[in-house]
Amino acid sequence: MTLFNTSTRPRRLRLGAVAAGAAVLALGLSGCGPAATSPSAGPDSNATENATAELSGTLNVYAAASLKQTFTELAHEFEAKNPHVKVSLSFDGSSTLVTQITQGAPADVFASADSANMKKLSNAGLAKDSPVDFASNVLTLVVPPGNPANITTFADAAKPGVKLVVCAPQVPCGAAAQADAAGAGLTLSPVSEELSVTSVLGKVTSGEADAGLVYVTDAITEGDKVRSIPLTLANTTINRYPIAAVSTTKVPELAQGFIALVTDSEGQKVLKNAGFGAP
Amino acid sequence: MPVLVLPKSNRQAARVQGRTWQYTGVPKWIYLVAAVGALFILLPLTGMVAQVNWGQFGALVTSESSLAALVLSLKTAAASTALCIVFGVPLALLLARAQFLGQRILRALILLPLIVPPVVGGLALLYTFGRQGLIGKSLTLVGIDIAFSTTAVIMAQTFVALPFLVLSLEGTLRTAGQKYEAVAATLGARPGTVLRRITLPLVLPGLISGAVLSFARCLGEFGATLTFAGSLQGVTRTMPLEIYLQRETDPEAAVALSFLLIAVAVLVVALTYRVPKSPLRALVSPEATP
Structure with a gap:
């Protein structure tokens, strides 16, 4: 394969390729995650229900x-x-x-x-x-600090032209978003249906999106990187x-x-x- | 081409191939280790194929969302490959033929997308071409919005796939050498003519295999697309994103789509990818040589 034909390339590049290979290997290994810490019951693990x-x-x-x-x-x-x-x-x-x-x-x-x-x-x-x-947990609307699309209510976020980002219906936060929209009588037309709530949040904090639907806890974690607008629904979907x-x-x-x-x-x-x- | 002079005992290991001697002896144990390496790739694929629900396969891969993802993937990968060729060929030519200050640094930087995780690439694109990004800010002012569009998918794919074409072509260019180009130049051909009539035909096999590798990489792109382009059916949700999403609720559909993606990639690569032989043969057919 030409890609790895190093015979005529300068030595410098070959080292680079080795480094790249090592990096790839390291990435692969880091994906193994917590498997390394297998549960190991200590000598006292057969302790009784005694509180002490x-x-x-x-x-x-x-x-x-x-x-x-x-x-x-x-x-x-x-x-x-x-x-x-x-x-x-x-x-x-x-x-x-x-x-x-x-x-x-x-x-x-x-x-x-x-x-x-x-x-x-x-x-x-x-x-x-x-x-x-x-x-x-319940959903809330979040907007970037500047609120570029001037959103004040849930209905504003459903307006055409607003870049709204939600979770895909297949993931829990997306299912809740659909239910909440139905509860409010709104039809959402998002520019993106993300695969996780973290992705939705990322699109809002980076200012890419005008608004996003995330959990209230996510909005609190982000602090002043987002502004939170409560959905104010009669029946919020509770997760x-x-x-x-x-x-x-x-x-x-x-x-x-x-x-x-x-x-x-x-x-x-x-x-x-x-x-x-x-x- | 160098001709190996071997001690007599080793001559059995050398055989005539074409008109040159080529050493082809491989120690036996190499086969064993190579077989383990091959199995490491093939076994997981087999494991996945074993999970495919063949009875439902047709229905699973022809659902509206699956077809939309497949069509989007093929279209964007084709567009990205074209961009890789447009920008990759000049880059490879500069790296292989020209000499200038910072050439080594340029090569290292072009390799970056191969090394960094695609998500990082996506973030880099976001902070450059996103609405608040370095260049994106000005683009938004003139009414161009890249994020959440198919354009963003193509940019993400081109970003991660470009090094494959550049590396592949640069290697071919260096192996091909500059003899024929030099001769053409002494006969009065301008650099443009040399490039068109000599260099490009000479390295065409390398260019094709590089383009195929880039296309395959584009088909599999996930992280950069997700970070930069988002995920919306028919607009930005390519096959890998669809597979990841289906996995949430319908693992069978995810497996079926994975198999389809692998089949498409294998088909494209098998039909077009050739390990480039000595590039000289592409230019000078064996019949023409004395």
Whole structure:
């Protein structure tokens, strides 16, 4: 292949090609993600239900991308309470995570951004107990700080000429966007139906789009990089977040402990501060 | 062309090919390692083909959204390949034939899209041609909006595919050498004539294979397109984006579309891609040589 025919090229370029190859290899390896941290139950993992029993080992938590901030905080809290425990977090779209888990990824806890993806886990027989809802989220309209299209209501965003970006109907935030538009009696004509809520947010913060539909928690995370305009609907579509231990977990006590932290008052406070609604 | 002079015992390993001696001996163990390498590529493809629901295949790949994505992919990849040829040929010529300050830096920079993740390429395009971007700001003022358009898809694809054509063609140009060009020039041909009558016909096989590689890369483009162009059926949602989206709700459709994309790519490459032989043969047919 001519591409790799280095025989007549100067040495400099050949080194460049090697570096490129190494970079490609490194990228490929970095994609392997959390598989390296396999759950390893420590010597104390057979501890009883005794509240003072010390937990140890590594807990792999797979959580929806919108939980990144809150779950990172909760993981630190969990580690602080259990000094011998390490929490390894993996954030991605819920459907990506559930695919990884059903294909054997070493997850101990799965927190989904919608019930549909949690159902996939249950249907695969991989949910240890029945999932528990721990938070909820609703959509909001966001515009760039300058509000170039002068949007003040949900209806403004549906006007022709406005560059509105939403999630595709196939992803949870897109399904909610469709339902909310129907509830408001609006027909949306977006310039792009993104594959994830993060992409929608990116298009708004970069000023590419005039408006976008994202979760209220996303709008709060972005701070003053976006302006939030509430949808003010009679019936907002509420997205519920369920959490469950994965049945193949080797550290069930850790998984249970983490889920307890998320669902009890302490975890709920963190979630509420981030803008999540009560389950 | 260099002629190898080999010790007698090694001569069995050398065989006559055309009119030159070429050493073709390969140690046995190389076959074993090469087979592992080939399997590493082929096995995952086999695994995916095994997942295809053949009973539903036709219905899955002819849905409205799938067809829109396929047509958009083929159209944009063709347009991007044309752009790669228009800009890539002069670049390859400069890199292979000319000598100027910063040539090495230019080559390294042109290689960048090969090395950086496509998402980074998409961001770079966004911050340059987007509405708030370096150049995009002025374009918006005169009424040109690139983001969220098919133009943006073509730009993203051209960005990631251009190095394939430049590298491939530069290699061919260097292998071809400048003997014939020099002779033509001494006979009074102007540089333009030399380029048209000698250089381009000489490297045509390399140009074609470079263009095919670029086209295949365009078909597979995902990250830069998603970041820069967005995703809307029939406008910016190419096959890879459609596959990623279908995977959310309909993994069977995603697998069927993946297979279709691979089939199209394999077909295009198999029909047109040739490992370029000695470029001299493209210009001088064997019959003409003494």
